[in-house]
Amino acid sequence: MKKTFSLMLVLVVALTLVLSACGAKKNNEGGSTGNEPNKVVSDNTGKDFKIGMVTDVGGVHDKSFNQSAWEALQTVTAETSAQTKFLESKGEADMEPNLNSFVKEGYDLTWGIGFLFFDAMTKVAAENPNAKLAVIDSEIEAPNIASVTFAENEGSYLVGVVAGLMTKTNKIGFVGGMKIPVITRFEAGFKAGVAAVNPDAKITIEYAGDFGKPDLGKLAASTMYDAGVDIIFHAAGGTGNGVFNEAKTRKDSGENVWVIGVDKDQSLEYGDEITLTSMVKGVDAAVQKVSKDLIAGNWAGGTTQVLGLKDNAVGLPETSSKNVPADVLKKVEEYKEKIISGEIKVPTE
Secondary structure (H helix, E strand, C coil): CHHHHHHHHHHHHHHHHHHHHHHCCCCCCCEECCCCCCCCCCCCCCCCCEEEEECCCCCCCCCCHHHHHHHHHHHHHHHHCCEEEEECCCCHHHHHHHHHHHHHCCCCEEEEECHHHHHHHHHHHHHCCCCCEEEECCCCCCCCEEEEEECHHHHHHHHHHHHHHHCCCCEEEEEECCCCHHHHHHHHHHHHHHHHHCCCCEEEEEECCCCCCHHHHHHHHHHHHHCCCCEEEEECHHHHHHHHHHHHHHHHCCCCCEEEEEECCCHHHHCCCCEEEEEEECHHHHHHHHHHHHHCCCCCCCCEEEECHHHCCEECCHHHHHCCCHHHHHHHHHHHHHHHHCCCCCCCC
């Protein structure tokens, strides 16, 4: 009788192990399930949730805006077991179908990453009132959309202070992706910051007209560097990768040129030898917060969150100290406090 019981116990344990192995899903392209190797899962509060993300035209590997958002969702997966997946938009025409794909599949939340989603998300939200959607960099008034925008002008003001104090030629450049309100906020703040500390500096502005064309960014940077510009701030997503490529070529040839990165700490991607600093934008923190709030039962639909310096949502990364002298960083802190207190009103356009 004991032998029979022992045999049954062994079979039960074996069956349990087999079922556990079968239950571990593998990650497919563009998605994560929370069961990947090396992922630390703190609990299963989000195990039944599915969160989708649609990129703008820069793609998920833009080393900037979209990549920050996707990395944030991967963190959500690691911490809650929620399933996450992305779809890439090659153009604006892809945005509505991509959003609808997640909605029709019953995803609990669908993100649109970027200002260009305004029309597509407005339409999808109206046609699917029970769907929950969230958007970065666009304010859409709808009860089923959570909107998050940033005071990019404030963080850009601070990197403008850095550029104005560190330029050797008094010639500074700005390369924008598309001339839309979110990017013109970058431009306005940057110009104001430069002017505050170096009114003699000349700023060259150029818009590439696209967020996913590194060749256009490279061309713009080449023209600027040829004209004597020694620091370029880009707010161009994947197009900005071309600015870095051109700067690297110049650095390798002995030229003293720099790039100021955007959205992420781009020194981690391109190295300190060409990245002076970056205007870091808390896209990752915003995506994590709204997604986790949903899982916790605190849906923010019908609201707009505006995040700036006072929220530590924009600003310079800690790695800035590698290239930016202590006295310049001290000036940055002084201007930061003046902006937060309201003593300085940073223009938006």
